[in-house]
Amino acid sequence: MTETIAIPYDNGNIDQHFGHAAQYKIYDVENGAITASRVIEDEGEGHARKIATMLGLGVTTVICGGIGMPAIEGMQKKDVEIYTSISGDADEAVKKYLSGDLPHIIKGHTHGAGGCHHEH
Helix, strand or coil: CEEEEEEEEECCEECCEHHHCCEEEEEEEECCEEEEEEEEECCCCCHHHHHHHHHHCCCCEEECCECEHHHHHHHHCCCCEEECCCCCEHHHHHHHHHHCCCCCCCCEEEEECCEEEEEC
């Protein structure tokens, strides 16, 4: 099985704001093992742009801290699996995902008049 994992990336760690991240680390995985990884620059912001970038790279899984509901919904429509509320070292998160030890949490945020609130 081949898959591509994307993580918003900040100096080795998971950037906690998917839609505002300037870099993403992309992992190519085959038969449960990382075969390659690279860091890409993404200078734009906004859910539509991020979704297009991820889909253009063939991403099948996103591991992140915070992510907006429009991005979650847009990627899930294209069968991209989302893991949210994850922090710490990006490489370690991928290793946990591949071993089945990463908690599968899908939580997004929206911004309203009262500020940020989270949805499940």
